Amino acid sequence: MRFLLLLAIVVVPAASAANPVPYSKKSIGQGRNVYIRHCAGCHGNDGKATVDVVADATDLTNPKAYTGGTSDDEIFRSIRDGRNASMPAFASQIRSETDIWHVVNFIRSLWPEAQRPALQPDPKD
Numbered sequence: 001m002r003f004l005l006l007l008a009i010v011v012v013p014a015a016s017a018a019n020p021v022p023y024s025k026k027s028i029g030q031g032r033n034v035y036i037r038h039c040a041g042c043h044g045n046d047g048k049a050t051v052d053v054v055a056d057a058t059d060l061t062n063p064k065a066y067t068g069g070t071s072d073d074e075i076f077r078s079i080r081d082g083r084n085a086s087m088p089a090f091a092s093q094i095r096s097e098t099d100i101w102h103v104v105n106f107i108r109s110l111w112p113e114a115q116r117p118a119l120q121p122d123p124k125d
Contacts, residue, residue: 019072021101022120023108031106034099038090047110054086061110075104 021027036045044051047060063070068078068087079100082089094100108116 017073017076019076019101019104021098021105022123023105023117024120024122026122027102027105028109030099031102031104031109034094034103035106038093039103042086047107056086058087060107061112063111063115072101072104072108075107076100079103 035043042051042054042057043049043060049057049059051057058067059065066075068074068083076097078087079094080089080091080097090100094103
């Protein structure tokens with residue numbers, strides 16, 4: 001007797017991770033400090049990517065220009081894992097995932113005001 005075995009492979013996209021760091025003035029400030037050290041060289045201090053280091057650096061002030069997505073999780077993964085040769089992974093340079101989330105919040109603060117998340121109160125330390 002012959003049996004036919006059918007295998008089905010289902011690809012389920014990974015669940016999107018919620019940003020565990022509130023979008024607050026304190027987080028934005030911490031993110032800016034990390035951003036200046038690791039990101040401004042290509043994206044510029046203002047995020048507009050007008051520096052001449054990388055020709056195709058994304059203008060971070062324009063979410064429509066993002067090719068890797070605009071959710072917090074997508075921005076986080078673009079920073080941590082990189083996107084391509086011109087956007088390398090920063091997991092080895094920014095070792096704290098919390099610091100990467102702060103950078104995500106700083107980047108979102110560069111967006112047009114109508115597209116920014118609502119500012120949350122600073123957490124108590």
